[in-house]
Amino acid sequence: MKELITDLQNAQVGRVAENEPMAKHTTWKIGGPADVFIEPDGVDGLVETMNLIQKHQVPWRAVGRGSNLLVDDAGIEGAVIKLGQNISHLEIEDDIIRVGGGYSFIKLATIISKKGLSGLEFAGGIPGTVGGAVFMNAGAHGSDMSDILIEARVLYPDGSLAWVKNEDMDFSYRTSILQKQQGICVEARLQMQQGDKSSIVEEMQKHKSYRRQTQPWNYPCAGSVFRNPLPEHAGALIEKSGLKGYRIGGAQISELHGNFIVNVDNAKAQDVLAIISHVQEAIKKRYDIDMRTEVELVKRQA
Template sequence: MKEIIEELQDAQIGKVKESEPLSKHTTWKIGGPADVLVEPAGIEEMKKTMEIIQKHNVPWRAIGRGSNLLVDDKGIEGVVIKLGENISHLEIGDGEIRVGGGYSIIKLATIISKKGLSGLEFAGGIPGTVGGAVFMNAGAHGSDMNKILIKAHVLYPDGTMKWIAKEDMGFSYRTSRLQKEKGICLEAVLEIKEGNKDEIVSEMQKNKDYRRNTQPWKDPCAGSVFRNPLPDHAGKLIEEAGLKGYRIGGAQISEMHGNFIVNIDNAQAADVLALIDHVKTTIKEKNNVEMHTEVEIVKR
């Protein structure tokens, strides 16, 4: 990895860190080291980073705030590209906003609501970035990114960039075409509309309060672990199976919400994986329902 590190540094693309613990970059506070962690200084630097990665033919992946990610204790091989504050521009126009993929979606929802602009009330408690939300078609409270996205600016592994309209994003439940194509959402243009500021702020605060009162965000976690096996709900099935509070090592199924696993005592990825397997086995036996993870599991 020495050659690629030197080339990334020489290209002055931004921060380049070797053997960086990913526990510092995930909301679960879990994860071994990345061989290389890169935080590009902007969109052009993102493109240059990808070109260098492809030239050296090394594995790579992109992350935002690491809020939907379980990283193996052995870490991640190759290069991890982090979209952070350097790609977090915001332009508010007439009926739409243009926002960087590294922008915190909670922060964005808060700013927009205070300006009396509607469309992001559902996102007030989603702890990720705009890019990650587009990638996952993140949603809550009956809405999701599919409802507000106009188009996304995407970087592909071959270094090309293009804008993709919402109609071509292949959105479905917690899914977009970017997951298959390994596309990175650099920017998004989102539809907004003017509304009653007090009503918008009140709605978003209600959503935030609901999350605060029902979900364990005070502990390191990654949001919902399992996709809802519709028409059932994962949390309900887990709770009815008596698994709330079930613990393996430093990881525990939350006492507040069955679909959350919290890091209560320096948990390892192995602890979380064991809990996930235990839930899958239990629900299959009790309900004959296959449980699938919503969080992405990354193994070396």
Template sequence: MEQLIKEFTQANIGKVREKEPLARHTTIRIGGPADVFVEPDSIESLKKVMEIIRKHHVNWRVIGRGSNLLVADEGIEGVVIKLGDGIAELTIHEEEVTVGGGYSLIKLATTVSRQGLSGLEFAGGIPGSVGGAVYMNAGAHGSDMSHILQKAQVLFPDGTIEWLSKEEMEFSYRTSVLQKKRPGICIAAVLELKKGERESIVAKMQKNKDYRRETQPWDYPCAGSVFRNPLPHYAGQLIEKAGLKGYAIGGAKISEQHGNFIVNAGNAKAQDVLDLIAHVKKTIQQLYGIEMKTEVEIIGRKS
């Protein structure tokens, strides 16, 4: 990894760190070290990063703002690329919004609502990046990214950059083509919003934010919803019905506010969370015959 770090540093691509604890970069505050951690300061720098990675044939992985993510205690092998402020340009032209993949989704929702643009009210309390939201088709309150995305700019591992239309993104529930079929990095998105009455748009977004604060455990570090809803059922309701609210393993605990949230109640390890997930899956399967699938992405070295 020394040669890799040397080349990243010489290429002047932004922040480069060795053995960076990923607990510093996840909303649940859990995660071992990345062998190499880079935060490119531009799209051109990101392209250089990918070029060096290809040259050395090392594993790589992209993160945004670290929500919806559980990183193993053993950390991540290879290079972790963080899309941050260096890839976060914003342009608003009438009802069309072009935004970088590293831009905060909450900040974007707030900005456009104040300009009287409707369509992102659902995202007011989702603590992720735009790129991550596109990658997983993030949503809430009956809407998601597929409702507003016009096209996404994607950097593929071979260095090519393409604009993919909404149809080409193949969105479904918490899924896009970028996850498995065509792995790539969403570096920008063009969103199609609608002009409306500023006061009512801001009020609706604030109502959504307030609802999340009242029903979800934002006073503890967490990764967001842990399980996908096994429709027509809801994960949180099944977990509550099973009497699992408040159940803890180590420093990880199922929230007493919302059954579909696992919180870091104090120095939790990733293994604590994994054990808790396994316990929920087993319990719900035994009680109701329903298979629970995780929404939170679990990544990193196996112990």
């Protein structure tokens, strides 16, 4: 690992840190240290980072704002690559957007709505980055990324960059091909529609207000913990099971929304994992439904 760190620093790829606490980089404010933490200073730095990681055969993963991530208290083995402000360019040409993978999804939705472009109203309250939204096929209110993505530029482990068209992204509910084969969404081209600015802004504000009223963003959290086992909804099943307010350690199922687990008092990953297991067992016993997590659980290998 030392050799990788030295090579990364010599190559001046961007910020490089050893044993960086992941609690600093997740919206849950939970997570032990990453062996190596890299925040590349641009696409070239990102490509060089990947080349060096492959040279040293170090396991890796990419993160954005960490809004959909539960990192184990023991931390993350290998390298963590963060796509941040240095990979957050934005170009708007008529109704086509080209945007960096590190760009804030909420900020993008706000800017686009004020330009009278429709298509991102659903994203008004979704935390995270554009790259993360593509990875998860993020969505709400009946829309998701698969509806607007033209193509995504993906960095592969061998250091190659390629544009992947929508039809090749293998999109489904909260899923894309990037969850099945390793790759980083470096940027995306999105198709918008011209519309009435006031109506678009009003629609997005309505979604934002709904989220503020129904979701507990006053505590560190990661958004929805479980995927909806359609046609059922995870939050409703949890609430009907009387689990609102259920607490282990510093983590608690929100009193406001059953599908949110909040960090109320310096929660550990093991607290959240224990609640997740309890919910899965309770819902399986009561409804014979398997509850799959929407958040990604990252454990250090033994």
